[in-house]
Amino acid sequence: MIRFSHVVKEYPRTGLALQDVTFRVNKGEFAFLTGPSGAGKSTILRLVIVEETPTAGEVRVSGSLTSSLPRKEIPRLRRKIGVVFQDFRLLEDRTAEENVAFALEVTGAPRDAISARVSRLLTQVGLASKGTSYPKELSGGEQQRVAIARALVNDPVLLVADEPTGNLDDRATRGVFQLLRDINAAGPAVLMATHNLELVKRTDYRVIEVNRGQLVFDSAEGNGAGVVSTSTPT
Amino acid sequence: MRLTFREVMLGVRRSPLLSTLSVVTIAFSLFAFGLFGLLVLNVDRALRGVEEHVEIVAFLADGTLPEAVSAAMGDISAFPEVALVQQVSPEQALARARAELPEFQDVFDASFLPPSIEVRLKEGHRDPVSVKDVTQRIQTYPFVDDVRYGEDWVKKLYDIRNIAGAAGIALGLLFAAVAVIIIGTTIRMTVLARSREISIMRLVGATDGFVRRPFLVDGFLKGLVGGLLALLLTWGASSVISHNLIQTSFFDPGIATLGVIGGGIIGLLGSALSVGRHLRRV
Ligand SMILES: Nc1ncnc2c1ncn2[C@@H]1O[C@H](COP(=O)(O)OP(=O)(O)O)[C@@H](O)[C@H]1O
Ligand SMILES: [Mg+2]
Numbered sequence: 001m002i003r004f005s006h007v008v009k010e011y012p013r014t015g016l017a018l019q020d021v022t023f024r025v026n027k028g029e030f031a032f033l034t035g036p037s038g039a040g041k042s043t044i045l046r047l048v049i050v051e052e053t054p055t056a057g058e059v060r061v062s063g064s065l066t067s068s069l070p071r072k073e074i075p076r077l078r079r080k081i082g083v084v085f086q087d088f089r090l091l092e093d094r095t096a097e098e099n100v101a102f103a104l105e106v107t108g109a110p111r112d113a114i115s116a117r118v119s120r121l122l123t124q125v126g127l128a129s130k131g132t133s134y135p136k137e138l139s140g141g142e143q144q145r146v147a148i149a150r151a152l153v154n155d156p157v158l159l160v161a162d163e164p165t166g167n168l169d170d171r172a173t174r175g176v177f178q179l180l181r182d183i184n185a186a187g188p189a190v191l192m193a194t195h196n197l198e199l200v201k202r203t204d205y206r207v208i209e210v211n212r213g214q215l216v217f218d219s220a221e222g223n224g225a226g227v228v229s230t231s232t233p234t
Numbered sequence: 235m236r237l238t239f240r241e242v243m244l245g246v247r248r249s250p251l252l253s254t255l256s257v258v259t260i261a262f263s264l265f266a267f268g269l270f271g272l273l274v275l276n277v278d279r280a281l282r283g284v285e286e287h288v289e290i291v292a293f294l295a296d297g298t299l300p301e302a303v304s305a306a307m308g309d310i311s312a313f314p315e316v317a318l319v320q321q322v323s324p325e326q327a328l329a330r331a332r333a334e335l336p337e338f339q340d341v342f343d344a345s346f347l348p349p350s351i352e353v354r355l356k357e358g359h360r361d362p363v364s365v366k367d368v369t370q371r372i373q374t375y376p377f378v379d380d381v382r383y384g385e386d387w388v389k390k391l392y393d394i395r396n397i398a399g400a401a402g403i404a405l406g407l408l409f410a411a412v413a414v415i416i417i418g419t420t421i422r423m424t425v426l427a428r429s430r431e432i433s434i435m436r437l438v439g440a441t442d443g444f445v446r447r448p449f450l451v452d453g454f455l456k457g458l459v460g461g462l463l464a465l466l467l468t469w470g471a472s473s474v475i476s477h478n479l480i481q482t483s484f485f486d487p488g489i490a491t492l493g494v495i496g497g498g499i500i501g502l503l504g505s506a507l508s509v510g511r512h513l514r515r516v
Binding site for chain 2: 049071072075078079091102103106108150151153154
């Protein structure tokens with residue numbers, strides 16, 4: 001599903017963000033991406049969704065080598081990947097329904113198919129009654145659920161979440177995490193960046209830890225240079 | 235499409251001033267084309283009327299032999315530009331003068347008038363250059379005393395037409411360039427204002443074409459509105475002139491439609507030129 005081999009990412013002004021990162025995430029797998037702030041988690045996720053391409057090494061997502069993917073093929077790949085962020089990234093001037101529908105309209109989905117699909121997705125994330133609310137009328141947890149519903153519109157094979165619970169209180173965090181687990185159970189692989197170690201320890205999901213741009217631990221390999229619990233969340 | 239139009243309306247609401255400015259400059263551009271186009275059109279019509287009467291008259295020297303004259307007439311009628319050649323005797327010339335000019339009413343003796351040859355040119359060869367060319371060739375006959383044609387004012391009309399045409403094109407292009415620049419600025423601002431939305435669109439898998447489309451439609455529509463406005467202005471100007479100065483004719487519907495579509499194309503071009511560049515920065 002995701003395959004990084006010897007990936008190096010260098011940003012023009014800030015220098016090396018990733019050095020020689022190699023890992024893979026399989027179909028249907030749930031994997032945490034942990035590490036302190038600035039470790040390179042978001043960079044890895046941006047490489048997965050082809051917002052960036054590696055400076056060296058290879059990133060393969062759903063079979064495509066991202067660095068040689070023609071620009072016009074990128075949207076097609078993105079539709080196979082759902083993305084969720086810490087800050088939700090909803091459009092404030094649109095209701096929950098409209099935010100979800102937007103993602104379908106953008107892909108040119110037929111109009112009559114949209115509303116049925118939107119209400120099904122909102123029901124799936126537990127927001128059936130909040131469809132006509134605007135983001136600012138929703139709690140953080142609810143906003144993130146809208147964002148997750150939006151990420152699911154195209155039946156993705158992979159869900160990428162960058163600190164999805166970073167702005168949420170404990171209760172909302174548990175709810176959103178459970179939702180992601182349910183989604184994963186239904187099929188899509190999930191790669192979730194977080195530094196919420198409570199969450200990580202509660203399950204026996206795969207853990208990939210990065211620090212200063214290097215992969216320091218991968219529970220699937222058992223070659224950890226560091227231990228999960230020593231990570232310092234910031 | 236529904237989404238596209240919603241975006242367009244949103245854009246107009248967000249920056250009404252720039253939107254208006256875009257429309258107005260496109261309108262000015264086409265108004266300039268239109269006004270000078272009208273001038274060219276009307277001068278052309280006038281010239282066509284005038285040209286039908288363009289005649290070259292060659293006055294013959296006294297005592298020219300009739301055989302020489304008819305040989306020359308044969309030559310001249312073989313010129314590719316020439317439609318008709320006819321000889322005018324002094325008597326015919328006098329009769330014509332008496333009919334047209336009051337001061338000849340009392341003149342009965344035709345002998346002071348030289349015999350002449352009148353040459354009429356074919357359509358498409360009545361422009362000053364051809365006229366002059368044929369005139370010069372006729373002048374080479376030794377028995378031709380003098381050649382006359384309505385040289386000065388025909389040439390003047392032509393000059394006016396050409397200068398007006400060039401001025402119209404230059405001014406129109408200038409306004410079109412300004413319109414393109416203003417549309418580019420509008421797009422830059424819109425892209426900035428909507429960068430969040432655009433990045434979300436990309437994230438959920440919108441194609442470049444899809445992201446770009448509202449901007450192109452927006453430019454095209456503004457251009458069409460500008461074109462209509464220009465048509466209205468030009469038509470207004472034309473009827474003001476018709477009522478107060480001289481009767482003018484207006485563009486036929488085909489040309490007018492083409493002008494409005496031209497506005498759309500200016501708008502589309504303005505958008506197409508800048509949208510890719512600005513979107514890449516988001
Ligand atoms: N867009 C960017 N441009 C330049 N440098 C960046 C950019 N994004 C991240 N970085 C740098 O790359 C490093 C890793 O950042 P990031 O991937 O955001 O880490 P994390 O998500 O683990 O906090 C940091 O040093 C950061 O300053
Ligand atoms: Mg981050």
